[in-house]
Amino acid sequence: xxxxxxxxxxxxxxxxxxxxxxxxxxxxxxxxxxxxxxxxxxxxxxxxxxxxxxxxxxxxxxxxxxxxxxxxxxxxxxxxxxxxxxxxxxxxxxxxxxxxxxxxxxxxxxxxxxxxxxxxxxxxxxxxxxxxxxxxxxxxxxxxxxxxxxxxxxxxxxxxxxxxxxxxxxxxxxxxxxxxxxxxxxxxxxxxxxxxxxxxxxxxxxxxxxxxxxxxxxxxxxxxxxxxxxxxxxxxxxxxxxxxxxxxxxxxxxxxxxxxxxxxxxxxxxxxxxxxxxxxxxxxxxxxxxxxxxxxxxxxx
Numbered sequence: 001x002x003x004x005x006x007x008x009x010x011x012x013x014x015x016x017x018x019x020x021x022x023x024x025x026x027x028x029x030x031x032x033x034x035x036x037x038x039x040x041x042x043x044x045x046x047x048x049x050x051x052x053x054x055x056x057x058x059x060x061x062x063x064x065x066x067x068x069x070x071x072x073x074x075x076x077x078x079x080x081x082x083x084x085x086x087x088x089x090x091x092x093x094x095x096x097x098x099x100x101x102x103x104x105x106x107x108x109x110x111x112x113x114x115x116x117x118x119x120x121x122x123x124x125x126x127x128x129x130x131x132x133x134x135x136x137x138x139x140x141x142x143x144x145x146x147x148x149x150x151x152x153x154x155x156x157x158x159x160x161x162x163x164x165x166x167x168x169x170x171x172x173x174x175x176x177x178x179x180x181x182x183x184x185x186x187x188x189x190x191x192x193x194x195x196x197x198x199x200x201x202x203x204x205x206x207x208x209x210x211x212x213x214x215x216x217x218x219x220x221x222x223x224x225x226x227x228x229x230x231x232x233x234x235x236x237x238x239x240x241x242x243x244x245x246x247x248x249x250x251x252x253x254x255x256x257x258x259x260x261x262x263x264x265x266x267x268x269x270x271x272x273x274x275x276x277x278x279x280x281x282x283x284x285x286x287x288x289x290x291x292x293x294x295x296x297x298x299x300x301x
Contacts, residue, residue, distance in 0.1 A: 003075060005039045006068040008032055009047065013065040016055045081121065092121040093282045094141035096132040099226045101145045101270055104245035105160045105290060112289040120282050128195045128225070129202070136275055142283045147243070148201035149271040160290055161270040165209070166247040167257045168229075170236045180260040183213035190220030190238035194229040205268060206241050212265050230254055243268050 008025055012032065015021040022029040040047050047061035057065060081092070093113075097106055110122065127135065129146025136144055136155055149157050167181045173189070175181050191210075193203045203222075210217040220238045223229040229240045234253040247256035259266050272290060274283060 003072065005035050005042075007072060008035045009039055009061075010065060010068050010072065012036060012048070013057055013061065016057075018055070091117075091119070091282050092123060093280070093286055094123045094125065094135075094143075095286075096125045096127045096135050096141040096144040096146075098129050098132075098146045098270075099126060100147055100243055100246050103249045104163075104243075105270055106145060109286065109289040113286050116289070117282065117285060128197055128200070130195070130197045130199050132273065136273060139275075142278060142280055143272055143274040143286065145270065145272050147268060147270050148205050149269075149273055150201055152273055154276055155273050156276045157271050157273045158287070158290075159269050159271045161243075161245065162267050163244045163270075164263070165206075165241045165259055165266050165268050166244055167259050168233050168240045168242055168247075168250075169255045169257060170233055171253070171255050172236065173239070173255070175257065176255040178257055180258040182260045183209055183215050186239055187215045189218075191217040192221045192223060192229045192232045192238040192240040193217075193219050194223040194226055194240065196222040196224050202268070209241070209259070209261060209265065213261065243270075 008021070008027075011024050012018065012021040015024065018029050018032055022032045025032060036048060043060075043064070045060045046058050047064060049056050049058055095106075113120070114122065123141075125135065125141060127144075129144070129149055132141065132144030132146050132149075133152050135141045136152065145160070151157065167175075167186070169176050169181075175185060191206075193206060194200070195203060197203070207217060221229075221232050223232060226242060226246065230242070230251055232238060233240050234251065241259070242250070242256075250256060272287070274287075
């Protein structure tokens, strides 16, 4: 199956007549019939009821017509963008980001970049930090913004934000009104861990908070992303941990309490990663739009 066959089928669906469709396509009628047959053989189903007068599409043919129009329109849009990028008339920047970066560093950077470069197409892909490595290596994105980023071969990583973690509790939790909470006080509260990934660095970071306090966490639930974890806490199913920037913009049906632990052990970092040999001018411009990393938080007095 190729685009030429899909285009021929859409024209036939519009004309419902092989002769008129062949004229529009500037091909001989037998050639058009052969293309439609090839498409039907490829899909393993009949698309056109040739015995009806006038010609009509089968149920499967009607479905394919809708999908084919969308595929052809998407290809035309992609072809136009590719041509304009090749001619230097426009550009694109692929950004992979973890959900928590939308609470802090990413929105102002996107705003500043779009104002300065309105003709550059921003392609945004929400993905786990751990998924950004393959996306960078496969050049699906120019830059990834994630939390607890590990070293990536061939890439440069720049820290963007250092912040404390905050304990997330349901409003009816016995510690919900506390000014601060120690890990030992959470030993009997189930833990909602995220992200659910075999190499999830942030989940390992949270587990290290328990390990450093000499507590074995009772992991009750593992969520794919942060909002699911917070929703499970709101439902009274456990406790989770988020960065302070998330807590400042967080949900109203949970309570955010400061963690009482050594400062160095509770600092989490958002970082930007990009291929070290990427010379894209748009990447360099976007890096300038990202806020410089602030000083690490000081211990509370």
